Amino acid sequence: MPGAWTQNFYHLVFSTKHRTPTIGAEIEPRLYPFLTGIARNLKCEVLALNGMPDHVHFVLMYPGDLSHSDLVRHLKGRLSKWIHESMPELREFAWQEGYGGFTVSRSALEQVVEYVKRQKEHHRRMTFEEEFLAILEKHGMKPTPGDALG
Numbered sequence: 001m002p003g004a005w006t007q008n009f010y011h012l013v014f015s016t017k018h019r020t021p022t023i024g025a026e027i028e029p030r031l032y033p034f035l036t037g038i039a040r041n042l043k044c045e046v047l048a049l050n051g052m053p054d055h056v057h058f059v060l061m062y063p064g065d066l067s068h069s070d071l072v073r074h075l076k077g078r079l080s081k082w083i084h085e086s087m088p089e090l091r092e093f094a095w096q097e098g099y100g101g102f103t104v105s106r107s108a109l110e111q112v113v114e115y116v117k118r119q120k121e122h123h124r125r126m127t128f129e130e131e132f133l134a135i136l137e138k139h140g141m142k143p144t145p146g147d148a149l150g
Helices: 028-041 068-086 106-117 128-138
Strands: 008-015 045-052 054-061 099-102
Touching: 008 028, 008 068, 008 106, 028 045, 028 054, 028 068, 045 106, 054 106, 099 106, 099 128
Parallel strands: none
Antiparallel strands: 008 054, 008 099, 045 054
């Protein structure tokens, strides 16, 4: 069969360095459209994008020839460059080195999209660290003591 037929859904979570609450209300309306543009440039379809001042959640569909690590490297790298160039007051801005990436089945996609859309509501009850640990547990992953979380 010529070509490849893939349908890859991914829930991606990454945080600001030291979880510094840098993504405020004045930056968020510019940041999310720029991130969406980067994703589209990588031939991804953004299904949900939301977050808090210290982290971002994406749900996207990505092409089969794009690795997870390349996706994250491009998103974080290009966004950091744009922030440094267009917002000199944030020259210290950086992303945490790691990230959380979770494949999503078609049957769970709507639930994960709604979860991401409700981030601000969700975080009235739970910290980022509690949330991230719960996501890891849900996916059968257990961090070891000393692991950097998000």
